[in-house]
Amino acid sequence: MRWPARLQMLLRSVFLRRQADADLDDEMRDHLQREIESNIQAGMSPEEGKLAAQRLTGSVSLYKEECRDARGVRLIENFVRDLRYAMRMLRRTPFFTAIAIATLALGIGANTTVFTFIENILLRSLPVHNPEQLVELNWGDTMNISYPNYADLRDRNTVFSNLIAYRFNSANISIHARDNARVWGYEATGNYFETLGVRPLLGRFFTPADDDKPGGHPVLVISDRLWRSRFNADPNVAGKTVKINSYPFTIIGVAAPSFTGTELVVAADYWVPMSMELQLEPGNDWVHSRFSQNIWTMGRLKPGASRAQAEADLNQIGGQLARAYPNVLDRNRPFHLSRPGLIGQDLRGPITSFGVVLMGIAGAALLLACINLAGMLLARASDRHREIGIRLALGASRLQLIRQLMTESLLLAVSGGVLGLAIAFGACRLFSSWHLAFDIPFTTALHPDGLVLGFTAAIALLTTILFGLAPALQAIRADVIPSLKNEPASNRLRRVGVRDFLVAGQIALSVILVICSVLVMRSLQHALTLNVGFKPEGAVSLSFDMPAQQYTKDGGRSLDARLLAEASTLSGIQSAGIINSMPLNLGGGETEFISRADRPVPKPSERHVAFSYNISPGYLRAAGTTLLAGRDVNDHDREGGRLVAVVNDALTHLLFGAGNALGKHVRMSTNPADPSVEIVGIVETGKYQSLSENPRPAIFLPIAQTGTRMTTLVARTPLSPGEATKRLRKTLLDLDPELTLFNVGSLKDQLALPLFPARAAAIVLGVFGVLAMVLAATGLFALMAYAVARRTHEIGIRMALGAQPVQVLSSVFRRTFLLCAAGISIGTIVTLAAARLLSAVLYGVSPRDPATYILAILLMIAVAILASWNPATRAIHIDPARTLREQ
Amino acid sequence: MGKPTDLVQGTLDLLILKTISLEPMNGWAIAKRIVQVSKDVLQVQQGSLYPALHRLEHQGWIKAEWKDSENNRRAKFYSLTAAGRKQLKSELDQWRRLSSAIGLVIEAL
Numbered sequence: 003m004r005w006p007a008r009l010q011m012l013l014r015s016v017f018l019r020r021q022a023d024a025d026l027d028d029e030m031r032d033h034l035q036r037e038i039e040s041n042i043q044a045g046m047s048p049e050e051g052k053l054a055a056q057r058l059t060g061s062v063s064l065y066k067e068e069c070r071d072a073r074g075v076r077l078i079e080n081f082v083r084d085l086r087y088a089m090r091m092l093r094r095t096p097f098f099t100a101i102a103i104a105t106l107a108l109g110i111g112a113n114t115t116v117f118t119f120i121e122n123i124l125l126r127s128l129p130v131h132n133p134e135q136l137v138e139l140n141w142g143d144t145m146n147i148s149y150p151n152y153a154d155l156r157d158r159n160t161v162f163s164n165l166i167a168y169r170f171n172s173a174n175i176s177i178h179a180r181d182n183a184r185v186w187g188y189e190a191t192g193n194y195f196e197t198l199g200v201r202p203l204l205g206r207f208f209t210p211a212d213d214d215k216p217g218g219h220p221v222l223v224i225s226d227r228l229w230r231s232r233f234n235a236d237p238n239v240a241g242k243t244v245k246i247n248s249y250p251f252t253i254i255g256v257a258a259p260s261f262t263g264t265e266l267v268v269a270a271d272y273w274v275p276m277s278m279e280l281q282l283e284p285g286n287d288w289v290h291s292r293f294s295q296n297i298w299t300m301g302r303l304k305p306g307a308s309r310a311q312a313e314a315d316l317n318q319i320g321g322q323l324a325r326a327y328p329n330v331l332d333r334n335r336p337f338h339l340s341r342p343g344l345i346g347q348d349l350r351g352p353i354t355s356f357g358v359v360l361m362g363i364a365g366a367a368l369l370l371a372c373i374n375l376a377g378m379l380l381a382r383a384s385d386r387h388r389e390i391g392i393r394l395a396l397g398a399s400r401l402q403l404i405r406q407l408m409t410e411s412l413l414l415a416v417s418g419g420v421l422g423l424a425i426a427f428g429a430c431r432l433f434s435s436w437h438l439a440f441d442i443p444f445t446t447a448l449h450p451d452g453l454v455l456g457f458t459a460a461i462a463l464l465t466t467i468l469f470g471l472a473p474a475l476q477a478i479r480a481d482v483i484p485s486l487k488n489e490p491a492s493n494r495l496r497r498v499g500v501r502d503f504l505v506a507g508q509i510a511l512s513v514i515l516v517i518c519s520v521l522v523m524r525s526l527q528h529a530l531t532l533n534v535g536f537k538p539e540g541a542v543s544l545s546f547d548m549p550a551q552q553y554t555k556d557g558g559r560s561l562d563a564r565l566l567a568e569a570s571t572l573s574g575i576q577s578a579g580i581i582n583s584m585p586l587n588l589g590g591g592e593t594e595f596i597s598r599a600d601r602p603v604p605k606p607s608e609r610h611v612a613f614s615y616n617i618s619p620g621y622l623r624a625a626g627t628t629l630l631a632g633r634d635v636n637d638h639d640r641e642g643g644r645l646v647a648v649v650n651d652a653l654t655h656l657l658f659g660a661g662n663a664l665g666k667h668v669r670m671s672t673n674p675a676d677p678s679v680e681i682v683g684i685v686e687t688g689k690y691q692s693l694s695e696n697p698r699p700a701i702f703l704p705i706a707q708t709g710t711r712m713t714t715l716v717a718r719t720p721l722s723p724g725e726a727t728k729r730l731r732k733t734l735l736d737l738d739p740e741l742t743l744f745n746v747g748s749l750k751d752q753l754a755l756p757l758f759p760a761r762a763a764a765i766v767l768g769v770f771g772v773l774a775m776v777l778a779a780t781g782l783f784a785l786m787a788y789a790v791a792r793r794t795h796e797i798g799i800r801m802a803l804g805a806q807p808v809q810v811l812s813s814v815f816r817r818t819f820l821l822c823a824a825g826i827s828i829g830t831i832v833t834l835a836a837a838r839l840l841s842a843v844l845y846g847v848s849p850r851d852p853a854t855y856i857l858a859i860l861l862m863i864a865v866a867i868l869a870s871w872n873p874a875t876r877a878i879h880i881d882p883a884r885t886l887r888e889q
Numbered sequence: 890m891g892k893p894t895d896l897v898q899g900t901l902d903l904l905i906l907k908t909i910s911l912e913p914m915n916g917w918a919i920a921k922r923i924v925q926v927s928k929d930v931l932q933v934q935q936g937s938l939y940p941a942l943h944r945l946e947h948q949g950w951i952k953a954e955w956k957d958s959e960n961n962r963r964a965k966f967y968s969l970t971a972a973g974r975k976q977l978k979s980e981l982d983q984w985r986r987l988s989s990a991i992g993l994v995i996e997a998l
Contacts, residue, residue, distance in 0.1 A: 026939075029916060029965045033935060036917040068940040 106418025111425030131199025145346030187272030205255030377784030411470025419462030509825025535688010537626030579621025798885025
C-alpha cells in the first residue's frame with residue numbers, strides 16, 4: 003500500500019491529534035446541520051427536524067473513537083500513554099530505577115562487547131572476492147608446511163581452482179639512508195593476488211609472471227598504512243626503489259586500506275614474490291627444503307567442491323608424499339580445512355574457546371541480572387498491589403495492565419541497552435587503542451557495526467521478557483476485593499528459596515573475584531618495585547640486527563666497539579653496554595647446558611641448564627645489575643684468550659653450593675674436550691623469562707669471545723627516554739645509515755611485555771569483580787525490598803507495640819544477614835583453597851595475603867550495607883498508625 | 890462493544906468508492922446518494938459511514954479535502970485516489986463475479 007501517504011496520515015493523527023479531532027468535530031457538525039436542513043425541507047418544523055437528526059446520529063463520541071481506530075492511532079496513542087505513565091512511575095522510585103538501569107547496562111554492555119569481539123574476529127570474512135570459497139589448509143595440528151610439499155599439493159590436487167602460499171616474516175625496509183623501519187609482511191606466491199581477487203589502490207599487484215624464476219623480479223607491494231606513514235601517500239610511489247634487508251626492490255603497487263593480508267589478527271605491510279626468498283633471507287634456502295615447514299597455504303575451492311571432498315583429495319596426496327619421503331613426513335597426518343583469517347586451527351581453536359567462555363560468563367551475568375531485577379520488580383509489584391487492585395476494579399483489563407507493566411520493563415531495558423551500548427563502544431575503543439607489547443603488528447581493532455546494534459536490541463528485548471513478564475503476571479493476579487479493603491495481599495512467609503541460594507552464590511562469587519583482583523593489583527604494584535636483576539628506571543635500550551650481507555664476525559665486533567666508544571662519550575649518557583637480548587624480552591633467554599668442569603659430564607637426567615647471554619664490558623653497569631663479587635668482563639677478554647664468564651648467584655649455589663665460585667671453571671658443552679669457562683664475576687639473580695619464576699641460573703659471556711648479530715644497546719642516562727634514544731639513534735646511524743632499529747625506548751616500557759599476563763588478569767578480574775559486586779548488590783537489594791514490602795503490616799504492629807528500630811531491622815533482615823555471612827564465608831574459603839592457581843601471575847604477594855582478604859570482606863560488607871540502606875530506612879520509617887489504619 | 894452494521898463491511902466500502910467515483914462528495918451527500926439510488930433500501934448510518942471513510946483514507950484509496958460547498962459553507966469532500974480507482978475496479982469485478990455466481994446457483998435450484 004502507499005506507505006508515504008499512510009505514514010503522513012498516521013504522523014498527522016498522532017502529532018496533530020487536536021487538529022485531527024477538531025476536524026472530525028467540524029465534519030460531524032456539518033453532517034448534523036445538513037440533516038436538519040434536509041428534514042426542514044421535507045416539511046418538519048425546526049424543532050422536529052433537529053430532534054429527528056439527533057436521533058439518527060446516535061452517540062457521536064463512540065464513532066469518533068472508531069474513526070480514530072480506523073486511522074490506526076489507538077495503538078500508538080496507548081503506547082505513548084503507557085510510556086508516560088511508566089516514566090512517571092520510574093521517576094517516583096529513582097533509587098530502584100538507577101539500580102535497575104545500571105545492572106542492565108553492565109549486563110548488556112558486557113554481552114555487546116563480547117559479541118563485538120566474536121563478530122569481529124571469529125565471524126568476519128576476509129575482504130576479498132567470494133571469501134566463502136577460501137579455506138586454510140591445516141596438516142595435522144599446524145598450518146605450517148614446506149614449499150616443496152605446497153608445490154606438490156598445488157600441482158596434484160583436483161579440488162582447488164587455485165592454491166596460494168605465503169610466509170609471514172619481518173624485514174628491514176630502508177627507504178632512504180637513515181630512514182629504516184622493521185616491518186612485517188608476506189613472501190607470497192605469484193598467484194596470491196589474482197586468487198584473492200583484490201584490487202590495488204595504486205599501481206599493480208604482482209602476478210605469476212613476476213614469480214617465475216628465483217631472484218628474477220625484485221618487485222614489492224606495500225600496504226596503505228606503510229604508504230601513508232613512510233611515503234607521505236605519494237601518488238607516484240610506483241617505480242620507486244627501496245631496500246629490503248639491504249637488497250633493492252621496486253615498488254609496483256599499494257594495497258587498498260581494507261586489505262592487510264590474509265590473516266585478520268596480524269597486519270602485513272609488504273608483499274614480495276616468493277621467488278625473491280634468497281634475496282630476503284640470504285643463506286636460508288628453505289624453498290628447496292622439505293624440512294623447512296614455514297609457509298601457510300590457502301586454497302580457493304572449485305565451484306561445487308565440498309570441504310569433505312577437498313580433505314579426501316588432500317589426504318590422498320598426503321599419503322603419496324608420506325610414502326615418497328618417509329623420513330620427513332608422518333603417515334598419520336590428516337588434512338583439515340578451516341575458515342581463513344586466524345592462522346588455521348592454530349589460533350582459531352583457542353580464540354573460539356575463549357570467545358565461548360567469555361560469552362558464557364557474560365550471558366550468565368545478564369541472566370543473574372535479570373533474575374535480580376525480576377526480584378526487585380516482584381517487590382515493587384507487592385508494593386503496588388493496592389493500585390493494581392483499584393485499577394482492576396475500575397475496569398482495566400488484565401491485558402492492559404500487563405502491557406502497562408511490560409512498558410515499564412521495556413523502558414528500563416531500553417535505557418539499560420543504550421547505556422550498555424555506550425559501555426560497549428567505550429570498551430571496544432579502549433581495546434582498539436591498546437597496543438600489544440610485541441614487535442608483531444597484532445590488530446586489536448574492534449568495530450561495533452549494524453549486526454552488533456541488532457544483537458544489543460535483541461538482548462534488550464529478551465531481557466525485558468525475562469525479567470518483566472513473571473512479575474507482571476504475578477502483579478495482575480491481585481485479588482480485587484482484599485486490596486480494596488486495604489488487606490495485605492498475602493502474608494505467607496517465604497521459605498528458603500532458589501533466590502536465597504542465588505544471592506548467597508553471587509555474594510560468594512564477588513568475594514572470590516574481588517579477592518583475586520585485589521591480589522593481582524597489589525602484585526602489579528609490587529612487580530614495579532621487584533628486583534628483576536636490572537634497574538629499569540633511568541635506562542633506555544635500542545635493538546638492531548646486523549645484516550649478514552655486510553657484517554662478518556670481525557665486522558660486527560668492530561661495530562660494537564665503535565658504538566660503545568661513541569655512546570659512552572655522548573653527553574648525558576652515563577654508561578653504555580651491549581647485550582644480545584635483554585632478559586625478560588620475547589625471543590631472548592636461550593638456555594644452555596652447564597656443569598662443573600672439575601667433575602665428569604653428568605648423566606642426561608642430572609644435567610642443568612642456564613640462561614645464557616652475551617654481553618660487552620659496561621653492560622652490567624648500564625643495566626644496573628649489581629656485581630656481588632669479582633669483576634665485569636673487560637677489553638682483555640678476547641677471542642683466543644682465556645674463556646671467562648660472569649654468572650649469577652643462583653648458578654653458583656646450584657653448582658658450588660655455599661663455596662666460593664670465583665676462579666672455578668664450568669663447562670658449557672657435553673664434549674669433555676671442549677674448553678671450559680672460568681668464572682670471573684658473580685652478579686645478583688634476576689628474572690629472565692617471567693616475573694613470577696623462581697631463581698634460575700644464568701651465565702653472561704663476553705661478546706668478544708662469542709659474537710652475535712642480535713644487538714641491544716643499553717644506556718643509563720638522566721635524560722628523558724625520548725631525548726636519550728634520539729641521541730643514541732643518531733650515533734648508531736652515523737656509524738651505519740642502513741641499520742634498522744626496533745624496541746626503542748625506556749627499559750621500563752619494555753617491562754610491559756612480562757607484565758602483560760598480570761595486567762590482563764587484573765583487568766579481566768577487575769571488570770568481572772565489579773560486575774559480580776553490582777549483581778550481588780542488586781540481588782540483596784531485591785531480597786530486602788521484597789522482605790520489607792511483604793511485612794509492612796507486621797512491622798507496623800511491632801512498632802506500635804514499642805519495638806525499637808534495631809529490633810525491627812534484626813527481625814526483618816536476619817535471613818539476609820545470614821545469607822551475606824554464608825556467601826562471604828563460602829567465597830573466602832573457596833579462594834583460600836584455590837589460591838595456588840593464582841600464584842602463576844602473582845609476584846611478591848602471597849595468594850593468602852590476610853590484608854587482601856580483610857579488605858575484600860570489608861568491601862563486600864560495605865556493598866551489602868549500601869544495598870540494604872534503602873529497604874532498611876523504609877522499614878524503620880514505617881508509620882505504625884498509618885499501617886494499622888490501612889491494613 | 891459491537892457496532893450496528895447495516896451492510897457487510899466490504900460492501901459499504903464498495904458503495905462508497907463507487908459513489909464518489911463520479912465526483913468528490915461530502916459524507917452527508919454520500920449517505921444520501923446511497924439511500925436515494927437504492928430507493929431507500931440501503932440505509933447508511935453515520936456510525937458506519939465515518940469510520941469507513943477514515944479507514945479508506947488510511948488505506949490510501951480516497952483522499953479528503955476541506956472545500957467550499959453551496960451557500961458558502963465549508964465541507965469535507967472525499968474523492969478517489971489513483972489507487973482507489975484500481976481498488977474500485979477490482980472490487981467491482983469481484984462483486985460481479987460473486988453476484989453472478991450466486992445468481993447461477995439460485996436460478997439452477
